Amino acid sequence: MTDTTQTERTEARASVLSSALAALPRPALLLAVLIVLLCALVIAFGPVRALQATVNGFVAGSYTGLGAIGLTLVLGVLKLVNFAHGDLLVTGAYFTILFAWLGLPLPLAMLTAMLATAALALATEKIIWQPLRLAKAGSLQLFLSAIGLGLVLRFTVQFFAGSQVRTLGANVVTSIAIGPLRLGTLQALALVVGISAMVIVGLVLRFTSIGKEMRAFADNRALAEVSGIDTQHIINVTWIASGFLAALSGILYATAIGSFNPNFGITLLLSLFAATVLGGIGNPYGALVGGLVIGLSQEWSTLLFNARWKPAVGFALLILMLMFMPQGIFGRAKRRS
Amino acid sequence: MSADAILEVADAVKDFDGLRAVDGASFHVERGSITALIGPNGAGKTTMFDLLSGFARLNTGTIRFAGRSIGGMAPHRIARLGLVRTFQLTRVLAGMSVMDNMLLAAPSQPGEHLPSLILGPRRARAAEARSRADAQALLETFGLRDKARDYAGALSGGQRKLLEIARALMTQPSLVLLDEPMAGVNPTLGRAILDHIAALREQRGTTFLFVEHDMDVVMSRADRVIVMAQGRVISAGTPAQVRADPAVVEAYLGSASPETTA
Amino acid sequence: MSIDFWINVGVLAGIYGIFTLGLQLNAGFTGLLNFGQAGFMAIGAYTVGILVVDRGWSLWLALPAGIVLAVLAGLFVGIASLRLRSDHFAIATIAFAEIVRYTLQNAAFSGGNQGVLGFDAEWRAVSDWMLPWLATIGLGAYTQLPLFIVVWLAFVALLLMMKGLQATPWGRVLRGIREDEDATAALGKDVFAYKLQSLALAAALAAVAGFFVALNVTYLYPTVFDPTFTFFGYALLVLGGFASYGGVALGSVLFWTLLEGTRLIETSLSAGQQASLRFIIVGVFLLLISRLRPQGLLGNVNEMRVRP
Structure with a gap:
């Protein structure tokens, strides 16, 4: 009952907007809005520019969505705002550089990097988060621990790799032409891998028992615990998934953007938060969709504004969502008790 | 409606997440009375307290306190008008x-x-x-x-309960809502709390509305009893009247009389 | 050389002390996790810089203008996000600080990454007036000493003011909100209005800190106000003590002495690696203190709400 008043009031504010839209199922409504926007952009800027921006938006959307899944699961399952999550993306990208430097072929280096980051995420659970939970740490302690971990990760990377701009080492400058659209080979690869990964993750969450348990847990922890789910097991799997997907997201970002430095995680973090809030906290499908919406909005915005304002679109969406729809586009107001 | 009602609730409705927690409840509380609000679990008693104190917002219906409509008013404004609540789980600072x-x-x-x-x-x-x-x-x-x-x-659990009630009285209220003032308190202390309440009503004319599960307490200490079940008020009157009401017996799921479900 | 170095450390400790008084007011006494303090500091500092350089204002008039603008920003952020759950509020304030930094980096009025330069002539006049006076007691050689003195006078005055405010019935309402905002509202207190005042006052303190940052670095550019510095503020807050203004002073002095002191250690590391190492130390420190002594050195464990 702690936040009843706040929830009530935000509900009241949100209800003006949502009651008008409540008649339609949310995913259909969202799809309709996106298609209308795309049509408007096609009319205003011509099909080539609009579709090019859309393809770029899917690339950005895939790494944003995959990155946001871990954030939303950790937030839903552990009630932890993981400020260090962006730095897990960075860790994944730099692990790839490390393993490639050690002699692994690039695809294998990427896979090893994802496994290593998953192991690292699990290690943070054992070393940091589990003991804090057992000590019934307050929210300030959790926030500060997450911030501390983020600093340690980012600057450990920077300590060894330096702050200069790097690439993953597979800089192919060729591009593919699909009709009038052009896509860098690496971007195309990132797009294919990203979209397939999103589909696979969606299927795993939907059909495997661990996926179902994780969603149940993130949705309503008390209920899930009563129904006899092994809590610590779910938490461990959540961290492993969070680390693995964070690394995948970081590698996709590094591949698609081409060059990066250890600060890209903290820069990307707010977009990840935006995708999380957009999709509804604790809802991994929501995070995927939220990521796509953020990616598309950012790339579409480049048709209207200078591209340097791209990150600002993510911030703006985050703030607007928090103010008017804190439950997310698919969320409904929950009774708290 | 009684001419001397300090609180009047009419057709109050509150939905939570698709569930109707309060479903057209109407009742009044007489000024200077000690009134009990009872009902089986899930009857909507705590939700009613949340509505009265502004912590939840009515879907439809009206709440009038001392002649003013307070439905939809923020909690702190309601408290300043003299309607103060305590919480089921004590909330000392x-x-x-x-x-x-x-x-x-x-x-x-x-x-x-x-x-x-x-x-x-x-x-x-x-x-x-x-x-x-x-x-x-x-x-x-x-x-x-x-x-x-x-x-x-x-403080111990019982002392916290006392502090919370004392703190509510510190606001110089005209109506105090007590959500299970006896829960988690040993019987001696519980009786002391009830004695204080009775004394304060005598001295200051303060009105009390309390939720309680112990039927002995309700029947012996309350002037009036309001019974809720499934979001509605199904009976109201003196303890003797309520005890004799078949609807009340029915609501307590076939049990012989309300006492046995305490 | 070495004394100049430590004077500088003292200036930093004073500035971040003022900065962290606001965080203490929010987090320690109101229970508000404000992670946007660096954004308010940037608004204060840039307002001063831009008004002096572009509009020809006097530095001494620009300071209150900077404070007013930061307070307005605080009210705006508060009205937009104070009704959110506490984790959403924390995210919203971080987003605010990022937006401020991002705008300063990209907008024309703030000079982008070139920054703002040349606003401190009036301060240097004051400093030059103080130095001969300091020379009479043999301290004329230390050019940063006037700033040190002014910063610490301001810090001590503001610290006493905040301590005094906290002891009033107004401060008591804030503590009530920190403990349980619903219970406080149930006693007739307008929780939202108090949170808003707390945030606005913290923004004002951040603006004063920003003013001194401007005088210290003499050159404003966006990375000076990286949101990471809010985290530094929290680090020294939990070092000194939760819900203790005295703790802010102790924490700030200790934090900057330890952090800057690492510069004096001879190592074979490159400058970049040393800088990284300093951030790693701050990170490890945050992890350790959250685990081992969350209330900090002077904090009272009874006022550190332990809630899952």
Whole structure:
């Protein structure tokens, strides 16, 4: 009952907007809005520019969505705002550089990097988060621990790799032409891998028992615990998934953007938060969709504004969502008790 | 409607997440009475308290307190009008001293507002001295005088309950809502709380509305009883009237009489 | 050389002390996790810089203008996000600080990454007036000493003011909100209005800190106000003590002495690696103190709400 008043009031504010839209199922409504926007952009800027921006938006959307899944699961399952999550993306990208430097072929280096980051995420659970939970740490302690971990990760990377701009080492400058659209080979690869990964993750969450348990847990922890789910097991799997997907997201970002430095995680973090809030906290499908919406909005915005304002679109969406729809586009107001 | 009702609720409806927690409840509370609100679990009693104190918003219906409509009013405004609640799970301010818990509840302290604090520090100090005396007296009444300097978090469960009630009274309310004042309190202390309530009603004319599961207490201490079931008020009247009402017996799921479900 | 170095450390400790007084007011006494303090500091500092350089204002008039603008920003952020759950509020304030930094980096009025330069002539006049006076007691050689003195006078004055405010009935309402905002509302207190005042006052303190940052670095550019510095503020807050203004002073002095002191250690590391190492130390420190002594050195464990 702690936040009843706040929830009530935000509900009241949100209800003006949502009651008008409540008649339609949310995913259909969202799809309709996106298609209308795309049509408007096609009319205003011509099909080539609009579709090019859309393809770029899917690339950005895939790494944003995959990155946001871990954030939303950790937030839903552990009630932890993981400020260090962006730095897990960075860790994944730099692990790839490390393993490639050690002699692994690039695809294998990427896979090893994802496994290593998953192991690292699990290690943070054992070393940091589990003991804090057992000590019934307050929210300030959790926030500060997450911030501390983020600093340690980012600057450990920077300590060894330096702050200069790097690439993953597979800089192919060729591009593919699909009709009038052009896509860098690496971007195309990132797009294919990203979209397939999103589909696979969606299927795993939907059909495997661990996926179902994780969603149940993130949705309503008390209920899930009563129904006899092994809590610590779910938490461990959540961290492993969070680390693995964070690394995948970081590698996709590094591949698609081409060059990066250890600060890209903290820069990307707010977009990840935006995708999380957009999709509804604790809802991994929501995070995927939220990521796509953020990616598309950012790339579409480049048709209207200078591209340097791209990150600002993510911030703006985050703030607007928090103010008017804190439950997310698919969320409904929950009774708290 | 009674001419001397301090609180009147008419056709109150509240939905939570698709569930109708309060479903057209209507009742009134007489000024200066000690009224019990009873009903089986899930009857909507706590939701009703949330509605009355502004912590939840009505979907439809009206709530009038001392002649004013308070439906949809923010909790702090309702409290300032003299309708104060306590919570089912005690909510003492653990990181503050017992005395600070009491002083925080003082109703008109100019020192709580930056402009008047800066312009009239002396008035703030004078008000503080008066509040401190009031608080001492109330703590004395509730047997917490020795604890005034302790952190509220260091009190026992029963003492916290006492502090919460004393703190509610510190606001000089005309109507106090007590959500299970006896829960988690040993019987001796529970009786003491009830004695204080009766005495305060005599001395100050304060009205009390309380939720309680112990039917002995309800029947022996309340002037009037309101019975809720499934979000509606199914019966209201003196303890004897309510006890004889077949609808009440029905609501308590076939049990012979309300007492056995205590 | 070495004394100049430590004077500088003292200036930093004073500035971040003022900065962290606001965080203490929010987090320690109101229970508000404000992670946007660096954004308010940037608004204060840039307002001063831009008004002096572009509009020809006097530095001494620009300071109150900077404070007013930061307070307005605080009210705006508060009205938009104070009704959110506490984790959403924390995210919203971080987003605010990022937006401020991002705008300063990209907008024309703030000079982008070139920054703002040349606003401190009036301060240097004051400093030059103080130095001969300091020379009479043999301290004329230390050019940063005037700033040190002014910063610490301001810090001590503001610290005493905040301590005094906290002891009033107004401060008591804030503590009530920190403990349990619903219970405080149930006693007739307008929780939202108090949170808003707390945030606005913290923004004002951040603006004062920003003013001194401007005088210290003499050159404003966006990375000076990286949101990471809010985290530094929290680090020194939990070092000194939760819900203790005295703790802010102790924490700030200790934090900057330890952090800057690492510069004096001879190592074979490159400058970049040393800088990284300093951030790693801050990170490890945050992890350790959250685990081992969350209330900090002077904090009171009874006022550190332990809630899952």
